[in-house]
Amino acid sequence: MDKQEITHILDKFKAGKASDEEVALLESWYLKFETSESEILSEEERLDTFQRVGANLNINSKGKKAIALWQSISIAAVLFLMVSIGLILFKNQPVNDAQIVQNDVAPGGNNAFLTLTNGKRIDLSKAENGEIAEQAGIKVSKLANGQLIYKISSSATKLSVVNYNTIETPRGGTYMVILPDGSKVWLNAESSLNYPTAFEEKKQRKVHLKGEAYFEVAHDASSPFMVETDNQTVEVLGTHFNVNAYNDEQSVSTTLLQGSVRINAGLAHLLIKPGQQSVLTQQKLKVLPADVDDVIAWKNGLFQFSDENLESVMRKISRWYDVEIEYTDENIKEIPLTGIITHFTKVSKVLRMLELTKQVRFKIEGKKIIVSK
Structure with missing residues (x-):
């Protein structure tokens, strides 16, 4: 200009x-x-x-930029969004929602349910901060910042039977849990993690995941950490990685940020390095370079995508805002999008930014987003 x-x-x-x-x-x-x-x-x-x-x-x-991505689909209508210390562009800019929606939809938040060994189910969004349960000497506490933490009390005795808990996030929910060994797990929307309330010494630390989660595993050379999904097992000692194992995705992806992990899927096995991603499709494993920022954007409260097709982006929006997606034209599902915007805004603003590509239009009817060309 x-x-x-x-x-x-x-x-x-x-x-x-x-x-x-x-x-x-x-x-x-x-x-x-x-x-x-x-x-x-x-x-x-x-x-x-x-x-x-x-x-x-x-x-x-000084005009220092943090992250800048731009959309190359339409030069005339640049989809250019940017993040600076976790704050998002356009956050104070008025949006003409009337052009997109009849009913807006609020974003998700820290919402999850905890199921204890005895079957008791606790709504963590309603539970008071502080200790919410004690199981055989294992204290479970909810922190003010939306985290769940397990601590073994001094009076705890060695158990003959291993007890398990399950934390589940609904559509439109995320949650973070600190496991008994100190490992940290962030759950994305519509996901669940089943795990023991205490890990036995010098034995495998095994958890089962459905959906998507980011792991920061506490190092313990004598006790490998295992993340099982329906189709694969990720084996680590201490590392940071993300696993996407949603049933409605075409593949299971494991992205490594730090350390090393071994992926086991049937007869297929491989090791990946930081910056790499394993992709499991129909029991076939392959390794690809990973765009780590895009992969873990959800953990940082963002929608972020680089040349990602519209259908994939809309699946993420569907989970976070708990809405149904309807396409009036199947051919638009493969339109590539590049952009970045906060999770924590009403869906109309997210859709309006996508409309700047001039490739797609949206309308909201109740809990349904109608996508058209």
């Missing part, structure tokens, strides 16, 4: 009259801010730009 275009859009932006496309173009220019572009404005004008736009975007005065 030249100086006249920049100042024109800035004036509209300040008056609250800039369109979504103009705001996206302004922010993409502002965040990229290459030398050749910065020379368009004087230093005084640049500082004024940073103050006026940066105040809305929560970016420092």
Whole structure:
């Protein structure tokens, strides 16, 4: 953009009259801010730009960008969203929801159910903070920041029978649990984890996952940590990794961030390194390079995708907002999208950002999102 275009859009932006496309173009220019572009404005004008736009975007005065992704489908309508210290672009920008929705849908949050060994089911979103259960000397506590933690009390005795708990997140829910060995697990929406309330010494630490979870496993060389899904087992000693094993996905993917893991699926076995992802499809395993930021974006409260097809993106939106997706044109499911936006906004804003591609349109009817071309 030249100086006249920049100042024109800035004036509209300040008056609250800039369109979504103009705001996206302004922010993409502002965040990229290459030398050749910065020379368009004087230093005084640049500082004024940073103050006026940066105040809305929560970016420092030096114009340092955190994450910037842009959509190449339509240059005329750039889908350019950005994150700065966990804050999202457009968060203060009004969105004309009337063009998209009849009924908006609120985002999910820290919601989960805990089922104890005795069958008691606890709604963690309603439970008071503090100790919520004790099982054979194992204390279960809910923390104020939406976490569940297990601690073995000094009075606990060695058990002859291993007890198991299950934590389940509904559609529109996430939760974090700290297991008895200190391992941390973040559960994505519509997922469950079954695990023992205490791990026996020098034996396998085994848990069973349905859905998606991110693991930070406490290191113990004498006791391998095993994550079982319906189709594979991930074996580790101490490492950080993500497992996506939703039933409605075409494959099971395991992405490694730190350490090393071994994937076992029937007769297939392989080791992956940090930055790699194993993909299991119909009992066939392969290793691919991974876009780690995209994979764990959900854990950081984001929708983030790079050349991901529309159908895959909409599955994520469906789980988080607990909505049904309906397509009026099956051919649009493969449209590739690139972008980033917060989980913690109403669905209309997410859909409006996707509409900036000019490739797809949305309408909400009750708990259904209708996708059309």
